[in-house]
Amino acid sequence: MGYDQSSLTKLRKILAPLYPREAEQRRLIRDAGLDETLIALDRSAANSWSEILNHASRRPGKVEAIIKLALEEHPENELLLRAGEDRPPEPLLGDAIFAWAGPRNAGALHEKIIGEASALVPTSYLALGLKCARAVAKVRLASGNVGSAFLTGENTLITNHHVLPDPSSAARAVAVFDFEQTLEGVDVKATEVRLLPDRFFAASEEDDWAAVSVEEHANDRWGKLALRPASVKAGDRVNIIQHPGGGYKQMSFFANTVAFVGQRRVQYLTDTLPGSSGSPVFDRSWNVVALHHAGGWLREPSGDPKHAYLRNEGILIDAVIDGLARARRAGRGGA
The missing domain is CATH 2.40.10.10 (Trypsin-like serine proteases)
Structure with missing residues (x-):
């Protein structure tokens, strides 16, 4: 198949967290049959993968070869699976962009909070x-x-x-x-x-x-x-500090809206990858509200079983607090 720049950008976002190190990148380049001397790698994994994929896209079958190699090492990575099936994940789109010529009432215009809640935080x-x-x-x-x-x-x-x-x-x-x-x-x-x-x-x-x-x-x-009972609801924002793909520690705090809370589960749009399981999920005050554990096409526990949503999911931290307290009271050790 042919890969346009949009598809290559999506692939870069998938592969960069999985293979952030130059040694890993060079290994995949060689295994895919590419000449590593012709590709300028960078300290930034995102920049390196942009170079790798642009180079590979000009050689028949090489992007597919990279995806195949990555899937052999990460067979449960849904984003890679979708890319391998020519179904790259669609980005979440915002409102349509339009040509703005400036406000008619510029003299009376004041800055505003855009959205239901302020996104301003202290430094x-x-x-x-x-x-x-x-x-x-x-x-x-x-x-x-x-x-x-x-x-x-x-x-x-x-x-x-x-x-x-x-x-x-x-x-x-x-x-x-x-x-x-x-x-x-x-x-x-x-x-x-x-x-x-x-x-x-x-x-x-x-x-x-x-x-x-x-x-x-x-x-x-x-x-x-600290572990404290969580106060989290749909529409809140949550951040995750994690080791996606077993790589370097990273933070995810863009497109981080909570979509569902119920039955000791929290579902959100914050990005994760395989290897992120066990990460703390934080609210905007950096309180731990959930323990990340899964992602993909998920059903809401109390919702229509016929409906599934592409989300990530964590265990409400209250469940961990309660279970941990019971275990300590029982004096459990090594069991």
């Missing part, structure tokens, strides 16, 4: 978000699979049950903190931390959460995210 908003990001880690399993997680009090790591389903898998996994880059694009020195399920482990398959102790002093070094 400290960014600093607080970065502080919260310290407590977010990548989970790497013995199988090589990855997820995301975050620290809460008592040196306890929170993630999904489908990431760490039992003490055995937790004992063979590690949490990787500071897997990110500086402003200059230089890798921060990451730290691997052992999980200690013999000290404490609890999980719920129904609500898809797991909690496990980590090595002492983790809270002293990376802080913690």
Whole structure:
């Protein structure tokens, strides 16, 4: 098939978080049969993938070859599957753009809040978000699979049950903190931390959460995210700090509207990828309101079962708080 610039841009947005490192990009370039010496890679993954895909699009079958290789490594990535089936995901579109010649009543015009709620936040908003990001880690399993997680009090790591389903898998996994880059694009020195399920482990398959102790002093070094009952409703905005595709730590806070809240589930439009499972979902005040766990064509638990929506979904943090409290009261450890 032929790929226009719009399709290539969509593919770039899919592939850049999956393969942010130059070494990974060069491997795919070679495996797809492209000459890496003809492609100018950049410190920015987005720029590099723009170069790679533009180069590949001028050579028959090479974009398809890249998608095929990526699908072999990420077979459950719905966005890649749709791209491979010539059904690239459609972007969410805003209102139509029109030619504006200026207001007729310019003298009486005043600035306005556009929308139902103000999007203005203090400059400290960014600093607080970065502080919260310290407590977010990548989970790497013995199988090589990855997820995301975050620290809460008592040196306890929170993630999904489908990431760490039992003490055995937790004992063979590690949490990787500071897997990110500086402003200059230089890798921060990451730290691997052992999980200690013999000290404490609890999980719920129904609500898809797991909690496990980590090595002492983790809270002293990376802080913690407080767990409090959530106040979140449809129309709110939520941000997610995550390790999409097992790559560098990233934040998602564009197109981040909450679409549904009910039956201990929160559905939203905030972007994630495989590997983001176990990420904290924050409200605009950086309170944790949900534990991200799934995405795709989802049904609303209390809605019409015939209707599905392309959304992401988290477990309302209240479910995690309640289950964790019960486990601690029971003195559960390693079970």
